[in-house]
Amino acid sequence: xxxxxxxxxxxxxxWRSGEVRDAILSFLERVTTPGSSDWLPPPERIAVLDxxxxxxxxxxxxxxxxxxxxxxxxxxxxxxxxxxxxxxQAALAGDLAPxxxxxxxxxxxxxxxxxxxDMGTEIFRDAVEAWLASARHPRFECPYDTLTYAPMxxxxxxxRACEFRSFIVSGGGVDFMRVWVERVYGIPPERVxxxxxxxxxxxRDGVPHLLKTLDHLxxxxxxxxxxxxxxxxxxxxxxxxxxxxxxxxxxxxxxxANPQPSLGLLVHHTDAEREYAYDAHSxxxxxxxxxxxxxxxxxxxxxxxxxxxxxxxxxxxxxx
Amino acid sequence: xxxxxxxxxxxxxxWRSGEVRDAILSFLERVTTPGSSDWLPPPERIAVLDxxxxxxxxxxxxxxxxxxxxxxxxxxxxxxxxxxxxxxQAALAGDLAPxxxxxxxxxxxxxxxxxxxDMGTEIFRDAVEAWLASARHPRFECPYDTLTYAPMxxxxxxxRACEFRSFIVSGGGVDFMRVWVERVYGIPPERVxxxxxxxxxxxRDGVPHLLKTLDHLxxxxxxxxxxxxxxxxxxxxxxxxxxxxxxxxxxxxxxxANPQPSLGLLVHHTDAEREYAYDAHSxxxxxxxxxxxxxxxxxxxxxxxxxxxxxxxxxxxxxx
Numbered sequence: 164x165x166x167x168x169x170x171x172x173x174x175x176x177x178w179r180s181g182e183v184r185d186a187i188l189s190f191l192e193r194v195t196t197p198g199s200s201d202w203l204p205p206p207e208r209i210a211v212l213d214x215x216x217x218x219x220x221x222x223x224x225x226x227x228x229x230x231x232x233x234x235x236x237x238x239x240x241x242x243x244x245x246x247x248x249x250x251x252q253a254a255l256a257g258d259l260a261p262x263x264x265x266x267x268x269x270x271x272x273x274x275x276x277x278x279x280x281d282m283g284t285e286i287f288r289d290a291v292e293a294w295l296a297s298a299r300h301p302r303f304e305c306p307y308d309t310l311t312y313a314p315m316x317x318x319x320x321x322x323r324a325c326e327f328r329s330f331i332v333s334g335g336g337v338d339f340m341r342v343w344v345e346r347v348y349g350i351p352p353e354r355v356x357x358x359x360x361x362x363x364x365x366x367r368d369g370v371p372h373l374l375k376t377l378d379h380l381x382x383x384x385x386x387x388x389x390x391x392x393x394x395x396x397x398x399x400x401x402x403x404x405x406x407x408x409x410x411x412x413x414x415x416x417x418x419x420a421n422p423q424p425s426l427g428l429l430v431h432h433t434d435a436e437r438e439y440a441y442d443a444h445s446x447x448x449x450x451x452x453x454x455x456x457x458x459x460x461x462x463x464x465x466x467x468x469x470x471x472x473x474x475x476x477x478x479x480x481x482x483x
Numbered sequence: 484x485x486x487x488x489x490x491x492x493x494x495x496x497x498w499r500s501g502e503v504r505d506a507i508l509s510f511l512e513r514v515t516t517p518g519s520s521d522w523l524p525p526p527e528r529i530a531v532l533d534x535x536x537x538x539x540x541x542x543x544x545x546x547x548x549x550x551x552x553x554x555x556x557x558x559x560x561x562x563x564x565x566x567x568x569x570x571x572q573a574a575l576a577g578d579l580a581p582x583x584x585x586x587x588x589x590x591x592x593x594x595x596x597x598x599x600x601d602m603g604t605e606i607f608r609d610a611v612e613a614w615l616a617s618a619r620h621p622r623f624e625c626p627y628d629t630l631t632y633a634p635m636x637x638x639x640x641x642x643r644a645c646e647f648r649s650f651i652v653s654g655g656g657v658d659f660m661r662v663w664v665e666r667v668y669g670i671p672p673e674r675v676x677x678x679x680x681x682x683x684x685x686x687r688d689g690v691p692h693l694l695k696t697l698d699h700l701x702x703x704x705x706x707x708x709x710x711x712x713x714x715x716x717x718x719x720x721x722x723x724x725x726x727x728x729x730x731x732x733x734x735x736x737x738x739x740a741n742p743q744p745s746l747g748l749l750v751h752h753t754d755a756e757r758e759y760a761y762d763a764h765s766x767x768x769x770x771x772x773x774x775x776x777x778x779x780x781x782x783x784x785x786x787x788x789x790x791x792x793x794x795x796x797x798x799x800x801x802x803x
Contacts, residue, residue: 206671284713328673341717351526352717353648353673361701364709364732370740373713379699381681389684393604393693395715397661397672412684420690 177474201424210402214333334384389416406430427463434469497794530722534653654704708733726750747783754789
């Protein structure tokens with residue numbers, strides 16, 4: 164006999180009372196209440212959540228892009244030839260636009276090739292750790308990994324209490340995220356679905372070595388997200404949260420014609436004072452038009468950051 | 484303060500007393516005993532196990548190949564043009580040799596293309612389920628999924644009791660395995676690493692559809708296994724079990740120069756009476772030469788099925 168989940172007395176303290184908070188709590192109560200027609204067996208409780216713009220900010224540039232820019236700056240004294248590359252010049256200027264131009268983000272891929280490939284997985288992991296320890300967000304002046312959203316951390320904790328298995332499903336690189344997800348979100352590395360290339364295994368001087376490459380590069384964005392979910396998780400989710408049109412296909416896959424009860428949730432960036440405000444027009448990633456337009460018909464919840472969140476960040480940060 | 488694991492009084496009843504059983508139990512006790520210098524924090528307790536020949540048989544042909552052969556037989560009346568294909572002819576004759584010939588298993592890939600691609604993921608899943616419900620193993624005359632090894636099921640249960648997270652890391656297709664792994668091994672679908680192609684997501688008449696393709700085909704065998712482990716799990720395992728040279732790289736990755744305590748285990752098929760006997764010469768997959776030769780120097784345990792297993796199958800089966 165499945166047991167009843169004991170909900171915390173104040174399960175989502177950074178969410179203001181209202182339609183969105185009520186609907187989240189109602190859904191979680193229904194699917195965890197034994198005997199409810201919406202009850203889901205625990206193995207079926209799969210939640211998928213985007214990362215950039217959903218669990219932490221993506222402005223002024225996605226944090227992984229900031230990492231890549233800083234890596235180039237760090238390497239430039241030793242590798243001055245890098246500076247001849249127009250995409251490196253854009254990166255050094257912190258200018259995302261040329262990198263995101265072109266139908267296949269050729270500029271961004273060039274940057275990824277320079278900073279995320281042709282190196283051992285351990286070298287890359289150490290570089291990400293060193294960067295997180297030293298880099299500071301330009302506006303909030305604190306380490307990037309302290310900038311997670313309090314309401315979303317509370318949602319992750321509540322999903323865990325409800326015996327959900329939460330997966331991060333992000334366009335970001337899986338090797339970049341796995342360095343810190345367990346410490347920052349309590350999510351183990353195998354529950355991260357992201358963009359990735361193959362690694363190449365060999366023994367070097369008798370010691371195992373995994374070389375990062377861009378072979379078979381898989382971009383986990385847009386219609387790639389349901390494909391990534393199928394490939395890595397192999398089960399259809401029942402809870403999905405995103406914040407951009409890159410999450411549209413994942414929201415559709417989770418909620419349309421799903422025989423299980425399901426919930427879709429969009430985070431809408433409406434709070435320029437405490438964070439950032441953008442949707443149709445974004446100077447970074449995170450354009451949100453089609454998913455927002457479909458939300459009412461699809462029954463997706465839209466969390467309005469200014470309206471629905473009493474607190475934005477887990478740490479007390481002061482915007483400059 | 485981490486708590487002590489309570490070991491069952493008879494944790495591996497189908498393993499005969501001896502060096503291999505003792506070494507497995509000793510390893511699991513050391514890594515789970517708080518205060519032991521070999522103690523592993525539970526998040527680090529990652530076990531990887533091959534499937535074909537390790538958790539269930541791979542003779543007279545790997546069970547997934549038997550599925551493919553039977554699928555062709557089932558479809559032939561409706562698609563008689565299939566019979567003109569020499570690889571289909573080999574499959575219909577149950578002849579694995581032409582399919583495994585060639586440096587890149589071109590014949591096998593042709594068969595995979597015919598039986599594992601250009602169809603929706605749900606159609607494929609239903610086909611696997613229907614096959615499992617009706618097909619019988621030619622020698623043991625019982626459903627294929629009742630032929631798991633009792634000693635390995637006991638090992639999986641013990642690993643679970645020791646707070647390990649066990650992953651199946653198999654050359655088999657991930658979509659094929661995920662249909663039954665949870666029911667048969669108690670392992671959820673997201674803990675299966677296997678060969679796979681990309682799926683393509685689209686809305687068909689407004690309904691989500693995932694089409695299986697062979698794009699970016701990833702073959703999770705040989706040096707592909709450490710690559711697959713890195714891509715899907717993202718953490719180095721500390722326990723590895725396989726039975727063939729296809730598992731060699733995975734055994735090396737798990738045990739060589741691993742800063743954590745680790746264990747490698749090979750299942751050696753030595754029991755023609757109760758199961759099959761093969762290593763250097765196999766009429767199916769599962770050739771075992773290099774891994775067996777390296778085992779003594781590497782400290783890998785070799786479970787001799789005839790010597791170390793008092794029982795082979797979970798169900799009472801009678802070989803014909």
